[in-house]
Amino acid sequence: MSEEKSLNFLEEIIEADLASGKYKQIITRFPPEPNGYLHMGHATSICLNFGLTKKYGGYTNLRFDDTNPITEDTEYVESIKADIRWLGFEWKHELYASDYFETLYGFAVQLIQKGLAYVDDSTSEQIAAQKGTPTQPGINSPYRNRSVEENLQLFEAMRNGKYQDGEKVLRAKIDMAHPNMLMRDPLMYRIKHAHHHRTGDKWCIYPMYDFAHGQSDSIENITHSICTLEFVPHRELYDWFIAQLGIYPSHQYEFARRNLSYTVMSKRKLLQLVNEKLVAGWDDPRMPTISAMRRRGYLPESIRDFCDGIGVAKRENLVDIGLLEFYVRERLNKVALRRMVVFDPLKITITNFADETEWVETENNPEDPNAGLRTMPFSRELYIEREDFMEQPPKKYFRLAPGQMVRLKSAYIIQCNEVIKDAAGNVTELKCTYLPESKSGNDTSGIHVKGTLHWVSVAHAVPIEVRLYDRLFTVENVDAAEGNFKDYFNPKSLEVMHTVFAEPALQNANIAERYQFMRKGYFCLDKDSYPQKLIFNRTVGLKDTWAKEMKKA
RNA sequence: UGGGUUAUGGUGUAACGGUAGCACUACAGAUUUUGGUUCUGUCUGUCUAGGUUCGAAUCCUAGUAACCCAACCA
Numbered sequence: 203m204s205e206e207k208s209l210n211f212l213e214e215i216i217e218a219d220l221a222s223g224k225y226k227q228i229i230t231r232f233p234p235e236p237n238g239y240l241h242m243g244h245a246t247s248i249c250l251n252f253g254l255t256k257k258y259g260g261y262t263n264l265r266f267d268d269t270n271p272i273t274e275d276t277e278y279v280e281s282i283k284a285d286i287r288w289l290g291f292e293w294k295h296e297l298y299a300s301d302y303f304e305t306l307y308g309f310a311v312q313l314i315q316k317g318l319a320y321v322d323d324s325t326s327e328q329i330a331a332q333k334g335t336p337t338q339p340g341i342n343s344p345y346r347n348r349s350v351e352e353n354l355q356l357f358e359a360m361r362n363g364k365y366q367d368g369e370k371v372l373r374a375k376i377d378m379a380h381p382n383m384l385m386r387d388p389l390m391y392r393i394k395h396a397h398h399h400r401t402g403d404k405w406c407i408y409p410m411y412d413f414a415h416g417q418s419d420s421i422e423n424i425t426h427s428i429c430t431l432e433f434v435p436h437r438e439l440y441d442w443f444i445a446q447l448g449i450y451p452s453h454q455y456e457f458a459r460r461n462l463s464y465t466v467m468s469k470r471k472l473l474q475l476v477n478e479k480l481v482a483g484w485d486d487p488r489m490p491t492i493s494a495m496r497r498r499g500y501l502p503e504s505i506r507d508f509c510d511g512i513g514v515a516k517r518e519n520l521v522d523i524g525l526l527e528f529y530v531r532e533r534l535n536k537v538a539l540r541r542m543v544v545f546d547p548l549k550i551t552i553t554n555f556a557d558e559t560e561w562v563e564t565e566n567n568p569e570d571p572n573a574g575l576r577t578m579p580f581s582r583e584l585y586i587e588r589e590d591f592m593e594q595p596p597k598k599y600f601r602l603a604p605g606q607m608v609r610l611k612s613a614y615i616i617q618c619n620e621v622i623k624d625a626a627g628n629v630t631e632l633k634c635t636y637l638p639e640s641k642s643g644n645d646t647s648g649i650h651v652k653g654t655l656h657w658v659s660v661a662h663a664v665p666i667e668v669r670l671y672d673r674l675f676t677v678e679n680v681d682a683a684e685g686n687f688k689d690y691f692n693p694k695s696l697e698v699m700h701t702v703f704a705e706p707a708l709q710n711a712n713i714a715e716r717y718q719f720m721r722k723g724y725f726c727l728d729k730d731s732y733p734q735k736l737i738f739n740r741t742v743g744l745k746d747t748w749a750k751e752m753k754k755a
Numbered sequence: 756u757g758g759g760u761u762a763u764g765g766u767g768u769a770a771c772g773g774u775a776g777c778a779c780u781a782c783a784g785a786u787u788u789u790g791g792u793u794c795u796g797u798c799u800g801u802c803u804a805g806g807u808u809c810g811a812a813u814c815c816u817a818g819u820a821a822c823c824c825a826a827c828c829a
Binding site: 207208209210214233234235237267269270272273325326329330333334335336337338339340367368371380381382383384386389391392393394408410411412414415431432433434435436438456458460463469511512513514515516517518519520521522524525528529531535536540568569598600601609610611612613615642643645651652653654655656718720721722744745746747748749750751 | 756760761766767769770771789793829
């Protein structure tokens with residue numbers, strides 16, 4: 203019974219740093235760019251960064267990496283904050299890279315003074331051409347040897363708006379033949395006469411990621427700056443700037459971002475789905491965004507469980523979305539209120555039942571005795587699920603069939619006596635009889651049936667709408683599939699059933715509650731609901747071993 | 756053809772020179788008034804080839820494969 207959970211590589215680093223006394227507390231940061239909604243990939247980063255400081259003591263800052271005014275907006279700032287809080291985390295300081303623009307400018311001036319940065323008049327194309335390729339060294343810019351004084355003067359003029367966008371840039375002077383492309387005189391500042399969501403029109407030059415991120419980490423005394431693997435080559439530059447500036451040495455550590463099967467995670471692709479109306483918006487429940495998962499009914503605990511469960515490492519991966527669904531079910535099973543809803547109704551008449559309503563008691567959640575009981579109206583005319591009847595049942599079919607008996611959950615055992623069909627031969631109704639002595643909780647019939655069905659009383663049924671969701675794409679590894687990713691969009695990812703029949707208790711459904719429509723899946727009320735029509739999202743289906751069995755046959 | 760990162764069952768992740776473990780999935784069974792839940796059991800793995808060692812997933816050598824880097828994006 204060893205409770206020792208093995209550590210991931212970041213925990214090992216942190217424990218070593220703490221043990222050696224390198225740090226007394228650790229400080230991390232979550233650094234989103236406010237140019238889109240957060241998705242499952244961000245959730246893993248959030249759980250990691252906040253989880254680490256929660257575990258080891260210290261804190262996590264929320265820092266918006268807002269160095270590109272063209273793409274950023276406060277709308278995103280608000281949604282990002284809401285998503286982090288919903289996931290259950292709270293940041294120490296809410297910060298913005300733009301808060302540091304003046305400091306960053308000063309850092310740039312220092313580098314110019316040390317002869318480590320210069321203003322370049324080359325065009326974007328010329329710079330690209332000078333850069334070389336991964337296998338060929340680059341060549342120096344003709345502007346590389348300007349004097350410190352001239353660079354200082356030009357950089358100030360850049361700041362003062364003397365130049366148009368793209369006319370000049372500030373570059374670090376490192377080594378145009380460096381094997382790491384990022385060290386070949388990387389850009390530090392570019393000119394953008396654009397309105398910034400926080401600094402307004404104060405600036406017309408903006409720092410690049412590489413000249414903002416590490417310095418921001420340093421300013422905040424971030425001890426462990428955790429990012430994804432594609433930034434590994436940036437680390438050399440990250441360290442270089444910090445070393446040349448002689449500022450607090452934050453360190454960058456990289457992990458492999460998590461990929462999920464049957465979906466896409468890049469902001470660019472998600473934005474395309476939204477813009478091209480393949481989905482209804484960022485929070486369309488099919489999306490892998492946090493806002494979509496919330497709307498769909500996922501519990502934040504499930505997402506945290508998932509992030510813990512998949513761990514963190516440095517190898518490429520494609521996590522089965524079924525694993526996420528497992529954690530979603532696991533949590534929901536414990537809290538969801540059970541309700542009965544018939545999707546595809548088949549009317550049955552209990553011929554020996556009086557023309558009256560009997561209210562039967564049933565539990566709200568067998569997993570939670572505290573959830574209590576409710577009553578359901580049982581009457582002569584009921585709906586059952588059409589798929590719960592077969593005229594010619596296969597072996598081991600425990601549901602209703604001519605002459606066969608089943609229990610109606612929390613009510614009585616019934617037997618099917620007669621099948622009524624229309625002219626086309628479709629089954630339209632069943633005539634059944636019930637066993638009065640078989641009432642749930644009071645069964646003296648001595649009869650044991652294998653099947654138990656959900657049902658609703660025809661006269662009391664509440665029509666509701668349900669929205670059923672399936673995987674967003676038809677292939678497991680969307681990013682690796684040939685051609686355009688949209689070719690693999692799953693046209694059946696949304697199925698709307700406009701009218702299904704719910705037991706009356708669902709009339710009082712509220713958006714905070716989670717429900718299990720018995721034998722159907724987990725559902726939650728959608729915000730699109732209006733007084734005349736309740737709309738439910740299927741969060742995730744139940745495991746269905748019978749369906750699997752039938753598929754095999 | 757340069758630099759960097761990574762290789763453990765179907766998937767994800769442990770094992771830090773000493774019995775390849777855990778979770779999901781799959782399969783078989785028990786329980787069940789949800790064909791749900793719960794419980795039990797089973798199958799499947801160390802990229803390849805050499806070497807060091809009493810002993811290698813782990814150390815060494817040589818390969819192989821995948822991913823990242825040539826945005827005035829982050």
